[in-house]
Amino acid sequence: MKELSLNILDIVQNSISAGAKNIAITLSEDHKGILTLTVADDGRGMDADEVSNVTNPFYTTRTTREVGLGIPLIKLAAEQTGGTFDIKSAIGKGTTLTAIFDTKHIDCLPVGDITATMTTLIMGAPDVDFTLSHTAPGGNVSLSTRMMRDVLGDISLADVEVIQWVREYLTEQYHNFGGAK
Amino acid sequence: MKSLAELSALRDKMRDKIAIREGNSTTRIVVGMATCGIAAGARPVLTAFVDKIAKAGLTDAITVTQTGCIGICQYEPVVEIHEAGKEKVTYVKMTPEKAARVFEEHIQGGKIVAEYTIGDADVKK
Numbered sequence: 523m524k525e526l527s528l529n530i531l532d533i534v535q536n537s538i539s540a541g542a543k544n545i546a547i548t549l550s551e552d553h554k555g556i557l558t559l560t561v562a563d564d565g566r567g568m569d570a571d572e573v574s575n576v577t578n579p580f581y582t583t584r585t586t587r588e589v590g591l592g593i594p595l596i597k598l599a600a601e602q603t604g605g606t607f608d609i610k611s612a613i614g615k616g617t618t619l620t621a622i623f624d625t626k627h628i629d630c631l632p633v634g635d636i637t638a639t640m641t642t643l644i645m646g647a648p649d650v651d652f653t654l655s656h657t658a659p660g661g662n663v664s665l666s667t668r669m670m671r672d673v674l675g676d677i678s679l680a681d682v683e684v685i686q687w688v689r690e691y692l693t694e695q696y697h698n699f700g701g702a703k
Numbered sequence: 704m705k706s707l708a709e710l711s712a713l714r715d716k717m718r719d720k721i722a723i724r725e726g727n728s729t730t731r732i733v734v735g736m737a738t739c740g741i742a743a744g745a746r747p748v749l750t751a752f753v754d755k756i757a758k759a760g761l762t763d764a765i766t767v768t769q770t771g772c773i774g775i776c777q778y779e780p781v782v783e784i785h786e787a788g789k790e791k792v793t794y795v796k797m798t799p800e801k802a803a804r805v806f807e808e809h810i811q812g813g814k815i816v817a818e819y820t821i822g823d824a825d826v827k828k
């Protein structure tokens with residue numbers, strides 16, 4: 523992947539596929555440039571075996587078992603900066619994935635276009651409630667689709683005009699954002 | 704600043720239209736958005752279509768949806784155009800620029816951009 527926002531898009535698709543109704547995406551950067559990403563969902567969850575399998579790209583191939591590349595790729599992206607990757611999951615409860623990046627490391631991917639990731643996710647799963655919280659010493663960005671839904675009533679969040687609003691809403695917030703981009 | 708108040712103005716505007724929107728879409732654009740598609744650049748392709756639809760004021764007539772991996776990862780980003788009463792057309796190795804052309808020539812103009820379809824892209828590699 524070219525940017526972390528694409529890895530995020532990819533792994534949040536897993537949460538959607540797992541039937542999550544609520545997905546919380548948080549990015550928080552400290553004053554040393556250490557960026558912690560968490561994706562927490564209330565989807566179907568995985569048992570201990572599944573968790574250890576999905577993080578190992580060599581475990582098996584896609585043809586014999588539906589193990590893909592999304593998780594190994596983000597794990598690699600974190601570890602190549604000296605960071606860490608962890609999944610906590612429980613069947614029927616949900617999954618929380620945590621990846622820690624050192625944004626000062628030469629091999630750290632740019633964060634990239636989080637706005638495009640959010641609009642893509644909302645368009646693809648307009649009934650899921652997403653929250654985004656991106657904080658850094660230089661500012662913060664946030665979005666809650668629940669709050670949007672309260673205003674919009676029965677209008678779909680996938681509507682192109684709504685999506686354009688989300689894009690402008692986040693773009694304006696990112697305009698003044700001081701964190702790693 | 705964009706605000707939730709603005710969103711409520713948008714809602715009021717859209718409420719008026721809602722009756723005529725129901726089931727009115729005739730064209731569906733489907734973009735592959737699995738790991739293979741995302742890595743190959745599917746996200747900006749999707750955004751390009753959404754922009755075109757918004758600018759052309761065709762939000763009622765065209766929907767954009769996403770799908771998983773359809774098994775031709777080497778041709779990603781893959782885009783399918785479904786039009787009522789017509790056979791689906793599959794475009795491969797898409798870019799935002801190609802998306803703009805497909806939108807203008809195929810979706811608006813009714814003429815398939817043959818050189819971007821799977822058959823042609825296959826032959827020319």
Ligand SMILES: Nc1ncnc2c1ncn2[C@@H]1O[C@H](COP(=O)(O)OP(=O)(O)OP(=O)(O)O)[C@@H](O)[C@H]1O
Nearest residue numbers: 536537540567576588589590591592593617737738
């Ligand atoms: N949040 C989640 N909740 C439940 N299961 C998950 C979650 N994330 C991943 N999984 C399981 O792990 C598998 C592997 O995920 P991974 O992202 O590595 O690849 P994939 O989504 O299957 O395929 P692709 O390579 O096309 O993304 C998924 O198919 C799913 O079974």
